[in-house]
Amino acid sequence: MSRQPEHPALMIPGPIEFDDAVLQSMSHYSESHVGPGFVATFGETLTMLRKLFQTTDPASQPYVISGSGTLGWDIVAANLVEPGEDVLVLTTGYFSDGFADCFKAYGGNVTQLRAPVGERPQLPEIEKALKEKKYKMITVTHVDTSTGVLSELKDLSALVRRVSPETLLVVDGVCSVACEEIQFDEWKLDGVVTASQKAIGCPAGLSISMFSGRAIEAFQNRKTPVAAYFASMKNWTHIMQNYEAKKPSYFATPSPQLVHALHTALTQILAKPLSERFARHREVSDRVKKTITDLGLKQVAANPEDQAHGMTAIYLPEGIKPTDILPILAKKGVVWAGGIHKEIAPKYVRFGHMGVSVMDPSRPEVDKALEALKDGLVENGYKA
Amino acid sequence: MSRQPEHPALMIPGPIEFDDAVLQSMSHYSESHVGPGFVATFGETLTMLRKLFQTTDPASQPYVISGSGTLGWDIVAANLVEPGEDVLVLTTGYFSDGFADCFKAYGGNVTQLRAPVGERPQLPEIEKALKEKKYKMITVTHVDTSTGVLSELKDLSALVRRVSPETLLVVDGVCSVACEEIQFDEWKLDGVVTASQKAIGCPAGLSISMFSGRAIEAFQNRKTPVAAYFASMKNWTHIMQNYEAKKPSYFATPSPQLVHALHTALTQILAKPLSERFARHREVSDRVKKTITDLGLKQVAANPEDQAHGMTAIYLPEGIKPTDILPILAKKGVVWAGGIHKEIAPKYVRFGHMGVSVMDPSRPEVDKALEALKDGLVENGYKA
Numbered sequence: 187m188s189r190q191p192e193h194p195a196l197m198i199p200g201p202i203e204f205d206d207a208v209l210q211s212m213s214h215y216s217e218s219h220v221g222p223g224f225v226a227t228f229g230e231t232l233t234m235l236r237k238l239f240q241t242t243d244p245a246s247q248p249y250v251i252s253g254s255g256t257l258g259w260d261i262v263a264a265n266l267v268e269p270g271e272d273v274l275v276l277t278t279g280y281f282s283d284g285f286a287d288c289f290k291a292y293g294g295n296v297t298q299l300r301a302p303v304g305e306r307p308q309l310p311e312i313e314k315a316l317k318e319k320k321y322k323m324i325t326v327t328h329v330d331t332s333t334g335v336l337s338e339l340k341d342l343s344a345l346v347r348r349v350s351p352e353t354l355l356v357v358d359g360v361c362s363v364a365c366e367e368i369q370f371d372e373w374k375l376d377g378v379v380t381a382s383q384k385a386i387g388c389p390a391g392l393s394i395s396m397f398s399g400r401a402i403e404a405f406q407n408r409k410t411p412v413a414a415y416f417a418s419m420k421n422w423t424h425i426m427q428n429y430e431a432k433k434p435s436y437f438a439t440p441s442p443q444l445v446h447a448l449h450t451a452l453t454q455i456l457a458k459p460l461s462e463r464f465a466r467h468r469e470v471s472d473r474v475k476k477t478i479t480d481l482g483l484k485q486v487a488a489n490p491e492d493q494a495h496g497m498t499a500i501y502l503p504e505g506i507k508p509t510d511i512l513p514i515l516a517k518k519g520v521v522w523a524g525g526i527h528k529e530i531a532p533k534y535v536r537f538g539h540m541g542v543s544v545m546d547p548s549r550p551e552v553d554k555a556l557e558a559l560k561d562g563l564v565e566n567g568y569k570a
Numbered sequence: 571m572s573r574q575p576e577h578p579a580l581m582i583p584g585p586i587e588f589d590d591a592v593l594q595s596m597s598h599y600s601e602s603h604v605g606p607g608f609v610a611t612f613g614e615t616l617t618m619l620r621k622l623f624q625t626t627d628p629a630s631q632p633y634v635i636s637g638s639g640t641l642g643w644d645i646v647a648a649n650l651v652e653p654g655e656d657v658l659v660l661t662t663g664y665f666s667d668g669f670a671d672c673f674k675a676y677g678g679n680v681t682q683l684r685a686p687v688g689e690r691p692q693l694p695e696i697e698k699a700l701k702e703k704k705y706k707m708i709t710v711t712h713v714d715t716s717t718g719v720l721s722e723l724k725d726l727s728a729l730v731r732r733v734s735p736e737t738l739l740v741v742d743g744v745c746s747v748a749c750e751e752i753q754f755d756e757w758k759l760d761g762v763v764t765a766s767q768k769a770i771g772c773p774a775g776l777s778i779s780m781f782s783g784r785a786i787e788a789f790q791n792r793k794t795p796v797a798a799y800f801a802s803m804k805n806w807t808h809i810m811q812n813y814e815a816k817k818p819s820y821f822a823t824p825s826p827q828l829v830h831a832l833h834t835a836l837t838q839i840l841a842k843p844l845s846e847r848f849a850r851h852r853e854v855s856d857r858v859k860k861t862i863t864d865l866g867l868k869q870v871a872a873n874p875e876d877q878a879h880g881m882t883a884i885y886l887p888e889g890i891k892p893t894d895i896l897p898i899l900a901k902k903g904v905v906w907a908g909g910i911h912k913e914i915a916p917k918y919v920r921f922g923h924m925g926v927s928v929m930d931p932s933r934p935e936v937d938k939a940l941e942a943l944k945d946g947l948v949e950n951g952y953k954a
Contacts, residue, residue, distance in 0.1 A: 254822035391825035438638035441775035
């Protein structure tokens with residue numbers, strides 16, 4: 187049983203519902219950001235992130251920095267790409283467009299390979315693009331939160347290594363880390379950026395990322411200085427290395443309370459094999475998708491193999507708008523999200539099913555959310 | 571009585587000890603960042619910041635963004651100064667140097683007016699500098715946390731307006747907001763950047779800033795695009811305006827828990843007249859300074875009128891190093907900070923006395939910290 191006060195179940199694709207122990211960690215008494223207690227907590231947190239990302243390569247480097255998930259884009263765009271260098275952004279929705287805009291702000295020369303809404307760019311067209319130009323980096327939004335489209339990473343990485351081996355492969359994992367499998371070393375990824383408040387299950391406020399030795403080298407070998415300060419890897423890399431080595435170190439004050447909460451969340455995640463976690467998310471996602479299909483509804487992500495396992499974007503029946511259904515769901519104690527992809531925003535809603543709501547069998551939120559949707563549609567006159 | 575578990579009193583110049591209710595707000599159940607409950611909380615928080623900064627000018631704009639206080643420097647340097655423009659950085663320690671480095675990262679042409687350690691640049695030399703070159707901006711570190719030097723703002727502003735009225739005056743208020751008086755409108759300030767974890771008394775993780783209509787215009791009239799994304803005012807200004815108007819709006823996910831804690835902290839601060847708050851910090855600071863002087867110790871900030879009221883930087887007696895005294899203080903249950911100014915680091919320690927430890931008469935931390943220092947010096951063989 188939750189010790190949290192009664193409140194609407196937050197079933198948007200992040201922030202998600204949080205575990206009691208994680209929320210309690212947010213109230214940790216104040217500690218010095220350079221004192222031995224907090225330094226140990228932060229160091230352990232970084233080491234646990236290596237496990238979550240499935241990397242044992244000592245050249246890999248995790249970063250935890252106060253900020254929204256969006257800050258991860260700045261870290262990539264400001265440090266790993268120099269002005270005028272070419273970046274190929276695989277585009278599956280609103281958040282891929284955002285990542286592209288971020289590169290442009292820092293002077294990157296962006297090419298977007300854009301799939302139709304609900305689909306993802308396919309390997310043959312990616313291969314063609316990679317052969318046309320020498321890209322410094324290719325980025326992929328693992329799950330675009332605006333569409334629920336899941337991109338494939340393993341075959342993509344193999345393609346990039348075959349066709350353009352020097353191109354860095356960076357993943358926006360904001361809506362995928364801790365609910366979709368990511369094998370950082372095995373899949374030869376160069377960067378994954380994410381945020382605390384989605385499947386990791388820690389309140390918002392932390393940008394979390396992992397970079398490969400190759401990515402760090404690309405940063406170290408820049409010809410131009412980094413045109414950023416708070417987002418500069420130059421300022422943070424040795425700080426992260428020191429914290430992990432349990433040595434006090436200072437660039438900018440981290441948030442001890444958020445790091446404590448992240449420590450608690452990661453400890454919970456790693457208490458079970460990651461394979462079980464991903465299987466459980468897949469199982470619950472399959473159940474959600476089947477219910478949606480049985481209701482006669484279509485998903486924004488058209489192909490089953492392109493559908494995310496931590497969220498579902500659902501087209502509403504003709505004649506029912508998000509503003510018709512979301513308030514009804516709220517009255518039933520369930521918070522869903524409206525659409526955010528500008529081409530289809532008035533036609534669909536988004537349902538997040540990740541983290542503790544999926545992993546803790548005592549929490550009824552997923553079923554409650556599906557029941558509320560069914561009843562809400564009926565109240566809007568819909569018949570499956 | 572505090573409901574927090576027994577723990578060492580954190581008496582460094584930030585993060586500080588936090589109030590129970592503030593820490594409890596950190597555990598707030600998860601809410602949508604665009605739901606009506608959180609939108610109202612965030613909107614009220616922004617409105618309360620106007621009161622804390624003593625601005626009623628509707629053109630002023632508060633910003634609350636996930637990040638360390640350092641992010642505030644990026645917001646100033648990336649948005650309000652264009653590459654090649656001149657910035658005069660009044661330098662009173664480590665943190666003024668950091669602000670200067672941040673401007674350089676974004677292409678600003680920095681001149682530092684550097685005072686000897688423990689002093690601050692004087693008005694005649696500032697006037698001379700302002701007459702030598704047309705500066706886009708002048709910055710001042712209100713309290714440099716590395717030295718405890720307090721800079722004066724009112725006469726400085728009058729000077730800038732008289733000699734170089736178009737120059738923007740921006741204040742680093744990280745260690746001064748909520749413990750030193752700041753009259754944003756009356757003193758014609760163009761920007762004040764600060765962080766949550768110092769005298770405001772909310773856990774670390776929020777960059778908090780206030781900009782004048784003139785500063786916003788300088789941003790809007792830029793000739794070059796902002797070369798940043800997460801720190802770009804273009805992305806945040808309408809978001810802040812929408813939250814304050816209680817309208818949901820999205821650029822990057824804020825931290826509902828941190829914003830709740832900030833809301834609680836500001837509600838407590840504004841429950842009493844600000845004048846009482848500043849007077850109380852001055853009174854406690856005077857007591858701290860007198861004790862230090864009576865012990866025969868000198869402060870880094872040499873002149874009484876240049877001494878901060880929320881912290882004290884203290885030279886140790888000859889032959890006693892920070893590594894001799896800090897562990898003894900820790901054993902007595904009080905955490906002080908070592909030196910951070912590179913010219914004098916092994917010679918001094920820093921004591922933070924701001925926020926709830928000063929304002930809540932039931933909290934014994936300040937006296938405990940002074941007693942611990944006295945006893946610790948005696949244990950090191952010191953005789954006053």
